[in-house]
Amino acid sequence: MKLENDLYLRASSGQEIERYPVWLMRQAGRILPEYREVRASVSGFKELAETPDLASEVTVQPVDLLGVDAAIIFSDILVVPDAMGLTYQMIEKKGPWFEKTIKNESDLALIDNDIDVEDRLAYVLQAISLTKRKLNNRVPLIGFAGAPWTILCYMVEGSGSKTFSQTRKLLYTNSQLAHELLQRITDVTIAYLKAQQRHGADALQLFDSWAGILGHNQYQEFGMRYIKQIVEAVKGPFTVFSKGAYSSLSNLMDLPCTTIGLDWNMDMAFARSLCGESKTLQGNLDPCVLYGSEERIQSETFKMLKSFKSPRHIVNLGHGVYPDIHPENVKTFINTVKNYEI
Amino acid sequence: MKLENDLYLRASSGQEIERYPVWLMRQAGRILPEYREVRASVSGFKELAETPDLASEVTVQPVDLLGVDAAIIFSDILVVPDAMGLTYQMIEKKGPWFEKTIKNESDLALIDNDIDVEDRLAYVLQAISLTKRKLNNRVPLIGFAGAPWTILCYMVEGSGSKTFSQTRKLLYTNSQLAHELLQRITDVTIAYLKAQQRHGADALQLFDSWAGILGHNQYQEFGMRYIKQIVEAVKGPFTVFSKGAYSSLSNLMDLPCTTIGLDWNMDMAFARSLCGESKTLQGNLDPCVLYGSEERIQSETFKMLKSFKSPRHIVNLGHGVYPDIHPENVKTFINTVKNYEI
Numbered sequence: 001m002k003l004e005n006d007l008y009l010r011a012s013s014g015q016e017i018e019r020y021p022v023w024l025m026r027q028a029g030r031i032l033p034e035y036r037e038v039r040a041s042v043s044g045f046k047e048l049a050e051t052p053d054l055a056s057e058v059t060v061q062p063v064d065l066l067g068v069d070a071a072i073i074f075s076d077i078l079v080v081p082d083a084m085g086l087t088y089q090m091i092e093k094k095g096p097w098f099e100k101t102i103k104n105e106s107d108l109a110l111i112d113n114d115i116d117v118e119d120r121l122a123y124v125l126q127a128i129s130l131t132k133r134k135l136n137n138r139v140p141l142i143g144f145a146g147a148p149w150t151i152l153c154y155m156v157e158g159s160g161s162k163t164f165s166q167t168r169k170l171l172y173t174n175s176q177l178a179h180e181l182l183q184r185i186t187d188v189t190i191a192y193l194k195a196q197q198r199h200g201a202d203a204l205q206l207f208d209s210w211a212g213i214l215g216h217n218q219y220q221e222f223g224m225r226y227i228k229q230i231v232e233a234v235k236g237p238f239t240v241f242s243k244g245a246y247s248s249l250s251n252l253m254d255l256p257c258t259t260i261g262l263d264w265n266m267d268m269a270f271a272r273s274l275c276g277e278s279k280t281l282q283g284n285l286d287p288c289v290l291y292g293s294e295e296r297i298q299s300e301t302f303k304m305l306k307s308f309k310s311p312r313h314i315v316n317l318g319h320g321v322y323p324d325i326h327p328e329n330v331k332t333f334i335n336t337v338k339n340y341e342i
Numbered sequence: 343m344k345l346e347n348d349l350y351l352r353a354s355s356g357q358e359i360e361r362y363p364v365w366l367m368r369q370a371g372r373i374l375p376e377y378r379e380v381r382a383s384v385s386g387f388k389e390l391a392e393t394p395d396l397a398s399e400v401t402v403q404p405v406d407l408l409g410v411d412a413a414i415i416f417s418d419i420l421v422v423p424d425a426m427g428l429t430y431q432m433i434e435k436k437g438p439w440f441e442k443t444i445k446n447e448s449d450l451a452l453i454d455n456d457i458d459v460e461d462r463l464a465y466v467l468q469a470i471s472l473t474k475r476k477l478n479n480r481v482p483l484i485g486f487a488g489a490p491w492t493i494l495c496y497m498v499e500g501s502g503s504k505t506f507s508q509t510r511k512l513l514y515t516n517s518q519l520a521h522e523l524l525q526r527i528t529d530v531t532i533a534y535l536k537a538q539q540r541h542g543a544d545a546l547q548l549f550d551s552w553a554g555i556l557g558h559n560q561y562q563e564f565g566m567r568y569i570k571q572i573v574e575a576v577k578g579p580f581t582v583f584s585k586g587a588y589s590s591l592s593n594l595m596d597l598p599c600t601t602i603g604l605d606w607n608m609d610m611a612f613a614r615s616l617c618g619e620s621k622t623l624q625g626n627l628d629p630c631v632l633y634g635s636e637e638r639i640q641s642e643t644f645k646m647l648k649s650f651k652s653p654r655h656i657v658n659l660g661h662g663v664y665p666d667i668h669p670e671n672v673k674t675f676i677n678t679v680k681n682y683e684i
Contacts, residue, residue, distance in 0.1 A: 162502075165664050169633040172642075212586075215607045215628060244554075246588045247609060265557045267589060286557060288507055292514035300514075322507050 003202070005139045008070040011314050012203060012237035012258045012280050020305065020313050021069035022337040023142075024330065026320030027062040028074045031327055034061050045090040049075050052126035059131045063139055066330055067338070070140050070203070073131060073196075075124050077146030077207055080188055081155050083120035085112040088154075101158035103166075105177055111184065117192045125199040132200035140237075143201030145193055147208035147242070148185040148226040149219075155181065164213055171222060178222060186226045190233045203237035205261070206230060212244015219248050224255075231257045239282055243319070250274050264318025268307050277310060284318035285333070290325045294332050301336040311342060345544070347481045350412040353656050354545060354579035354600045354622050362647065362655050363411035364679040365484075366672065367583075368662030369404040370416045373669055376403050387432040391417050394468035401473045405481055408672055409680070412482050412545070415473060415538075417466050419488030419549055422530055423497050425462035427454040430496070443500035445508075447519055453526065459534045467541040474542035482579075485543030487535055489550035489584070490527040490568040491561075497523065506555055513564055520564060528568040532575045545579035547603070548572060554586015561590050566597075573599045581624055585661070592616050606660025610649050619652060626660035627675070632667045636674050643678040653684060 003009070007021035029035055035058050042048050049055055059074045078088050078096055088098045100110050118125065131141055156167040170178045193204050211223055223242070231238055241261030242252060252260050253275040262271055262283035271281055289300040305315070315337045321330065345351070349363035371377055377400050384390050391397055401416045420430050420438055430440045442452050460467065473483055498509040512520045535546050553565055565584070573580055583603030584594060594602050595617040604613055604625035613623055631642040647657070657679045663672065 160504075162504075163661075163664070165630055165633075168628070168630040172628075172630055172634040172638055212607070216609065218628075244586075247607065265554070265589065267558065286510070286514075286560075288510040288514055291507075291511040296514055319505075322505070 003137050003140055005069055008140050008142075008314060009202060009237055011312065012239075014258075014277065014280065014312050017311055017342070019340065019342060020308070020311075020315045020337055022315040022334050023068040023070040023072065024062070024066075024317055024321045024333075025072075026323075027066065027068055027330075028058045028072065029321070030323035031321055031325050031330060032058075032061055032065060033327075034058075034065060044092070045076075049079070050123045052123055052130050055123075055127035056130035056134055059127070059141075060134045063135065066327065067334055068139070070142055071131060071135060072142040072144060072205070073124065073128055073201070075127070075144070077144070077151065077209075078154060079121055079124060080145060080151055080185065080192060083115055083117065083192075084184070084188060085110055085115075086155055095160045096154060098154065098158040102155050102177075102181060103170075104174070108177075108180070111181075113184075115188060117188065117195050121192055121195070125195055128196055128199040128201055140202035141200060142203045142205055143193065143196030144205040144207060145189045147206045147211070147223065147240075148182045148189065148230075149214070149223040150208050150210045151185045151189075152178065152181055152222075153210045155185075164210055168213065168218075171218060175222075182222060182226050186229050190230055193230065193234045197234070197236060203239070204234060205239040205241060208240070208242040208245070211242035211248070212246070216247040219245060220251065224248060224251055228255060231255050239280075239314075241282070253279055259314065261316070262318060266318070268304070269309070272309055277312060280312040280314060281310075282314040282316050284316070287317045287319050287322050287325070290317075290321065290329045290333060292329075294329075297329055297332045298336050301333055302340070305337065305340050345479050345482055347411055350482050350484075350656060351544060351579055353654065354581075356600075356619065356622065356654050359653055359684065361682065361684055362650070362653075362657045362679055364657040364676050365410040365412040365414065366404070366408075366659055366663045366675075367414075368665075369408065369410055369672075370400045370414065371663070372665035373663055373667050373672060374400075374403055374407060375669075376400075376407060386434070387418075391421070392465045394465055394472050397465075397469035398472035398476055401469070401483075402476045405477065408669065409676055410481070412484055413473065413477060414484040414486060414547070415466065415470055415543070417469070417486070419486070419493065419551075420496060421463055421466060422487060422493055422527065422534060425457055425459065425534075426526070426530060427452055427457075428497055437502045438496060440496065440500040444497050444519075444523060445512075446516070450519075450522070453523075455526075457530060459530065459537050463534055463537070467537055470538055470541040470543055482544035483542060484545045484547055485535065485538030486547040486549060487531045489548045489553070489565065489582075490524045490531065490572075491556070491565040492550050492552045493527045493531075494520065494523055494564075495552045497527075506552055510555065510560075513560060517564075524564060524568050528571050532572055535572065535576045539576070539578060545581070546576060547581040547583060550582070550584040550587070552586075553584035553590070554588070558589040561587060562593065566590060566593055570597060573597050581656075583624070595621055601656065603658070604660060608660070610646070611651070614651055619654060622654040622656060623652075624656040625658050627658075629659045629661050629664050629667070632659075632663065632671045632675060634671075636671075639671055639674045640678050643675055644682070647679065647682050
């Protein structure tokens with residue numbers, strides 16, 4: 001079925017576009033009062049993410065309310081370790097917390113082998129199918145997963161961390177175990193992303209939130225090696241967003257994916273000089289711009305748009321939208337992009 | 343008085359050295375059982391930092407116990423906002439917490455004008471004088487302060503944060519207030535660093551822990567502009583450590599300071615290519631290497647040392663030493679550097 005608005009997909013593959021597509025990371029979430037209403041009707045984040053009818057409802061909200069050019073399924077990158085047997089809780093105002101973590105070989109017993117993602121992650125896949133129905137071909141739906149390195153960080157550390165020093169310790173003390181885990185995460189992630197496509201995801205994105213805590217060589221060995229496997233195994237529009245991976249930017253451009261996401265500290269012109277017309281670049285307005293006045297949001301958005309030297313762009317923030325941003329300010333951003341003539 | 347070991351100072355100014363000097367950020371701290379014993383004798387971190395006899399005792403410990411080539415005064419970058427009237431508590435396992443924060447112009451009334459650092463920060467200055475006596479000219483003593491941008495982050499946010507989005511919001515919504523605060527912090531910091539020198543500090547270091555959350559242009563405007571004022575006002579061996587400021591590395595090289603600190607993700611050869619022989623580079627072993635075996639610590643340290651193409655180096659980690667590192671591993675690192683022939 002042809003989408004009414006396929007700007008995002010055309011921009012992904014470098015086809016002609018009449019204007020830049022725009023969406024926001026974390027657009028389905030706390031910025032919207034309509035989301036908070038749904039969220040208040042359940043016990044917590046996990047119940048919402050695990051209830052396909054509600055997850056699909058909040059996924060569609062920003063399409064209806066903000067007018068974005070793509071929807072992204074409401075879920076979390078931690079559903080993968082959860083499906084592998086390391087269950088987590090999402091603790092209000094604190095973030096994720098895993099009761100069990102992996103520190104040595106014997107902890108591998110905590111992880112289930114040969115899991116069936118269609119079974120274990122059925123709730124996400126159903127939410128995708130339902131969302132596709134509710135979207136009714138208006139805009140594409142993006143599926144996603146965490147990159148193996150970031151998932152490893154949570155499986156070892158068990159929660160968020162400023163340094164993820166326990167995970168980085170493992171790279172020096174037991175790199176074999178790290179590779180074993182990364183490979184298992186990679187295999188599940190490939191199966192999971194393919195399943196998302198089967199259930200209707202039109203495009204995919206990999207989030208490597210903690211790429212920036214590794215130096216160049218370690219990120220090649222423990223990060224990009226597994227991202228490459230995933231990107232090679234899964235076809236179609238695919239965005240890799242390695243937050244803070246400044247020193248690996250040129251290596252990211254060699255991945256066989258369509259799109260590279262940039263955080264707000266990355267230089268768009270420099271990134272374009274590295275990839276030429278071989279990649280679509282996604283990003284990268286500083287999310288804090290959306291705290292500004294209407295005029296400031298417009299001028300900063302214009303500044304970014306004017307810096308684009310190619311039509312191969314998908315406009316986004318350089319990080320997820322912050323929960324206390326006013327929806328009107330998000331709309332100002334979106335409308336500024338929509339009214340901009342390429 | 344001539345120091346017995348002035349390697350650190352000679353390396354700072356590019357004079358001849360027979361081997362590389364080595365010290366560790368956070369060397370006076372929880373890694374040492376002898377520190378934990380002193381720490382247990384007082385109510386908390388602040389009492390220790392505010393008691394000159396004890397602060398000087400723990401400052402000297404790593405010189406005696408680890409054999410480092412420089413001491414750094416035991417203190418905290420937050421003594422500056424504290425002295426300005428925004429008092430903080432150091433909450434166990436959580437970090438700093440400020441009861442009052444700056445959000446708008448009227449909050450400026452919370453800050454005292456024209457403070458006398460010799461009075462308000464007498465406890466640090468006394469600790470410096472006492473430390474100099476206890477060191478008895480064995481090694482140089484480093485004084486320090488936080489860079490204005492990082493101090494602003496705490497004054498606005500009131501605690502640590504992953505994004506410091508409230509401080510970054512201020513840059514878009516009220517940049518005038520941000521500049522007003524940054525200038526006040528800068529003025530106090532200059533007076534404070536000069537006072538540290540008068541009381542005996544042989545060298546100084548500025549820590550910009552949150553440099554990495556700003557893009558290039560904002561870091562120039564809200565970060566480096568004030569660092570430059572400080573470096574221009576204070577003479578002598580001076581290190582600027584802007585953690586994560588990858589996109590401003592070439593700008594940092596233009597500062598009139600002797601030394602640039604590099605974090606563990608920064609590329610030493612690239613940094614050297616930017617500064618030639620005009621700067622001493624400090625760093626930058628990944629602190630997680632010290633979790634490794636003796637052989638691994640040695641081989642990673644050798645790898646770093648062999649990458650040096652100039653004698654203008656001071657060896658350090660690329661971040662503060664993590665508190666659960668064994669002192670024997672720190673000694674392996676230090677001795678590997680000391681036994682390495684340039």
